[in-house]
Structures are given as structure tokens and as C-alpha cells.
Amino acid sequence: MNHDPFSWGRPSDETYGAYNTQIAQAPSFPKMNTQQPIVTGTSVISMKYDNGVIIAADNLGSYGLLLRFTDVERLIPVGQNTVVGISGDISDMQHLEQLLDELETENQYDNSSADGAEALKPSYVFEYLATVMYNRRSKMNPLWNALIVAGLEDGKPFLRYVNLLGVTYSSPTLATGFGAHLALPLLRRVVDTEADVGKTTLETAEKTMLESMKVLYYRDARSSRKFSLAIIDNDQGLVIKKGLKVEGMAWEFAKNIRGYGTQKV
């Protein structure tokens, strides 16, 4: 009799031979879940203004250091008043896209006024996504993303963030990833508090967003020049501008930089 605790509760090898992991299809490795993102999208930035919300994200899908996919759309419209901006793992993003598609379809099945009174509101879409994100993290199998849900609800701008941990928060300006460090201070310079939202026009807001996208393109190595920008406005409705480019950059100084690169000093 082997008294070592190691063999407690095990069929003894002398009698039964080594434990066969094929029994009950028991895998020899434990089940593995996503532990890191693979192809990624960088920051999503967004802000409220007096008549709606703006959200923007570039079109790049990076594979580590490689700028792998250059035409990825990361702003997903849901119904007529909501846009979801997604950063992080692109395959997980595509899974979320599918979930959102199903959400819309189900709503159409269930309600005769699915395009009217019972249309999906941004807060419905958000709550659903936040539930999915938190449940997945609680299964230790997260969707490796940070999302911003932007939209108009009962005429008022809606903006809320959720990430792979299920952490959620709202603010008049929101940004994910690198944008939270680089773009957010610029956005906050224009809209710092909820009180500033009413004083900010679409024109100012859009200009601020373009400026922020420019700064991100300057400094974020995993960003692209091409980006999309969505406006959800009380008067214009949902407008998505695709294929925008960062304009008016100043690279004049570059030729004067000495000491590294190909030039002779």
C-alpha cells in the first residue's frame, strides 16, 4: 500500500496500468483560452457635443509589429442611433459583430415596432455587450477588446466604455488604449465636464477629433493614416464617413534631423 498522498484516490498503476487520458475523451492538455490578442486594432476615440456624439477609429489591423490588414472597419452601426467602436483583437471584434447582428435580427423578429418605439437604444446595446464581456471574463475566456458604445438616446448623447474585464464607465469624452493617453487630454481640452457638452458645436467637435486622429497617427506606431468617423446627430441622423485621411501633417522638420538614418552627417 502506497501511503503517499499523491496516490490517494487514484486507481493503482500496478493493478490498472497508467491512467488512460483517452477515457471519457479527457484531453492530455487542459482547455486553453485566449491569453493574448493576435491581430489588433488600436485606439477608438469619441466625444459628446451639443447635438450628438462623434466616434472615430482607424482602419488598421496589426499583427504584432506588422501592419497586416489596412482596410478593417472598426465602427459598427447598430440600428439607427448607435455605433459601437471596437479596439483590440480583430477576430474577437468580428465575433462581437456577429452577436450585434443577431441582436438586431432578434429585435426585428420580436417587435412589430422594431424600427419605431421598440428600436434598439444605445443603452440596450451597451448593457448587452457589457454582460457578454463580463461573463466571458468570468469564464476566464475573455473577448480581448475595449469598446465604446456611442449613440443618441431620447435625443440625448450616450457614451459608455466596456473592456475585456467587464469594467464600464461613462464620460463626456472617451478613448481606448493609446488614445486614452494621447487623445483624451486633447478632447478634454474642449469638453472637460458634462457642462461643456452643451457649449460645443458639431464643427468644433469634429475639428477636435480630426486633430486627435492626427496626433495619434504621429505618435502611435500601430496606427494608420486612413480612418473612419461616425457622427450620430439629432438632425442629421447616423452619418459614417469612411476612408478619411489624416491631413495637414508637418514633416518639414524631418529632413533636418541628423545623426541617424541614411544621410551623411
Added chain:
Amino acid sequence: MNTIASEYSSEKQSTPIEHSFNPYSDNGGTILGIAGEDFAVLAGDTRHTTDYSINSRYEPKVFDCGDGIVMSANGFAADGEALLKRFKNSMKWYHFDNNDKKLSMNAAARNIQHLLYGKRFFPYYVHTIIAGLDEDGKGSVFSFDPVGSYEREQCRAGGAAASLIMPFLDNQVNFKNQYVPGTDGKEKRPVKFLTVDEVIKLVRDAFTSATERHIHVGDGLEILIVTKDGVRKEYYPLKRD
């Protein structure tokens, strides 16, 4: 070299090395509950952080759950929200099942213990405080650790700046280390109930001080005050730096 003969050391390592996903984060913020004679307050700052970033300057974390019970779960915000949601839900079904009977503070506290302990081996990473009036109409505060140990107290601070605020509270609410002048430190200052105004002053002082010394505390202070007339909310700005 093993002194005890064991085969653990010879067990075949069949699993890959894990770089496991960390399901928790710290979202900063601090909360504070004080019970008075016929009232109770629960206050929290409104800053929401991860690492050195301020995510939001106004993200409330103290909530009115109904039945004169206010609650806050401070720490990992996603767990805090999940716990709060579950408690509110539990309360809703308590009302369905018990013909809209009011949930007492004692019952609420025990219920929350079960919600927390139910996840003993994957805990809600939060410090929870509830405040309200007990069945005699006296102010009451209950505080919980992440896995459900709980206790009724006169006052309790939780979250990022708990260690800064709690000693201040010991001194100012329970008069710890205070002695009657002229007794040569022999006679303790007798404890007495504070008024609502005194308590709100204490809470504001506690939070302005915590804001000075702790980077995860600031932006705004929201106080929920429970009296026999219901729940009242007050907001005071805090430093935003």
C-alpha cells in the same frame, strides 16, 4: 533534496507554462459609511481610474437600492457592479415572494454575505458597505470583506484611501485617544451620537484630505443620506488634479 519520500517531484509536467489572463483590476476610489442616532450616510468619490489614468470624473458608485438601503462595493468596478446588480435583483424577488415586505438591514447584510461567499473561490474583489436604518429606526452601517465576512459598525471607510480615513474616523466618531481635559489622560471622552451636519462635515473633511494624499481619490464627492423620510443625495466637488 526531499526529506519526506513523495512522488510529487516525479510527476510529469504535462501542462504548458501559463501566462494567465488576470481577471481583476483596481479601479481606485474610496467609500465611507457613518451611522448616526436616527440616520446613516454612505459617501463615495466619483473618480474612476485604472493605473494612472482617470477614466471618468463622474462615475457614481454609491446607490439607493430601495427600502432605505444604500450600498457601495468598492475595488474592482466590474465586480462591484455585478454584486450590486445581484443584490438589487435579490431584493426584487424578496419583494415578489414576501408580498412587498420591507427588507431589513439585518436581512440585507446576511443576503450579501451569501452573494459574496458564493464566490469564495473566485471572489468579488470589492470592499462592500451598506447603510440604512435598523428595525428600531437607528442608523446602521454594515461592512463586508471580499468573501463575505461582515460586521455591523458605527463607521467604516473602504477602498483606496481606507487606511487614510479610518484612523481619522476612530478619533472623530468613536473619540478614540480623546480624554477629558484636566483628568491627566485618565478619563476617556464619553462617546455621543453626532448630528447629520457634523457627520457631513466629517465626511467632507475626510474626502478632501484623502484627495490631497491619494492619487486615486478625487473629482467629486457624492453622499447618500438615509433618514426616516427617505434617501437624499448631496454632491460636492473635489480637487481634480
Added chain:
Amino acid sequence: MFRNNYDGDTVTFSPTGRLFQVEYALEAIKQGSVTVGLRSRKHAVLVALKRNADELSSYQRKIIRCDQHMGLALAGLAPDARVLSNYLRQQCNYARLVYNRPLAVERAGALLADKAQRNTQSYGGRPYGVGLLVVGYDNAGPHLVEFQPSGNTLELYGAAIGARSQGAKTHLERQMDEYLEVQTADELIKAGVEALRQSLKDETLTVDNLSIAVVGEDLPFTQYDGDKVQPYL
């Protein structure tokens, strides 16, 4: 003696294309006391007559709240109604938790209908023996839905189910143009109580046997019993 060979279960049609068990279930509703539901453009109201088994017993429960914005009244087998109202409570709850959304009354009706229909197609089960009037206020406004054990749900402006409900129904049909435009919840309740009276025979309405519920914009589902129904008698 004639014996019906096609009413033993819910999965066998009679040669004339009828499901007798389902039709019997519909009869069970008529055994229950009368229940009236009606709606205006702003509110929806339930009014029900409660019965007591004998003088020493309490009165039955006719109205069940399912959520802040939804509730139902029953006629027929009360235990079956409990099962269905519990189901509806869960569904309302799920909509709130996962979608932050009040369950649409239309959707609630469809869920109940699906659940009832399943019973009529599996062997060994029986249809629910209860009729429900579901009222609620959702994004599209106030609604009244009638549920039947056959798996039918209908959206209506006014409905009455239970014993001698025809009297109330006829009254509602005649009065519809008036109560539809009524502005306050109080007036609509009064119209409901008046309709209920048309279905009474030996009974008189008292604070003990009348149950009222109302829901509307900025007015969560509220139930009135006992002394609170006095003003409407």
C-alpha cells in the same frame, strides 16, 4: 352511451380537426371569476372580482405584478397562473438585466403563447387551465393582451374573461370610444369598475372582493386592494 374518443390527450386531433383538451381548457377559464382589462391612450387598467371559498377563508389573488411596468390578472386555475406569472417575471427580469430594457408587452404575449403552445403538442401534458389579461406600459405606450391556453394572444383595447364575462365585454364594446380618450388613470379605473358591474349576478362589489391595478407613463404597475378600492365602489 356516446363516448368521445378524441379528448384523452392534446396530441390527437378529432376527425373534425379539433383538440378537445384545449377546448376544455378554455372552459376552465369560464369557471373563474370575472376579470376585466381595458386601456386608454395613456394607461392600462385591470379590474377583477375576487372570490372566497367560504365565509371563513380569505379572498383569492387575482392580480399579479411581474415588473415595474407589467402585471396580469387571471381567470381559471390559479396555480397555473402562478407558473405563468413566475415565467413572465423571469423574462422581465432577464430583459432588465441583460438589455437594460423593459420587456415589450407584445413580446411578453408571444413568450406566453409559445410556452402554452408547447403543451398542446407533447404527449402526457395538458394545456394551461387559465386565461390571462396582461397589461403593461412599454416604449410604445400602454398595452392590453389577452392570453388563452390554446396559445393564442391578442392585443385589445378592452377585454373580459371569466364567469359571465360577456356582460362586461358588451359594455366595453359600447363604451370604447369614450374610455379610449380618457385622460386620467382614475377615470379609466372607474370605467373598468363599471364594466365589471355588468358581469355581476348575486354579488355586490365591496372592499373585500374588488381588486384593481393600473399602469401608465410615469406610473409604475400599482395594485389596489382593501380600503384603497373604496373610492371606486
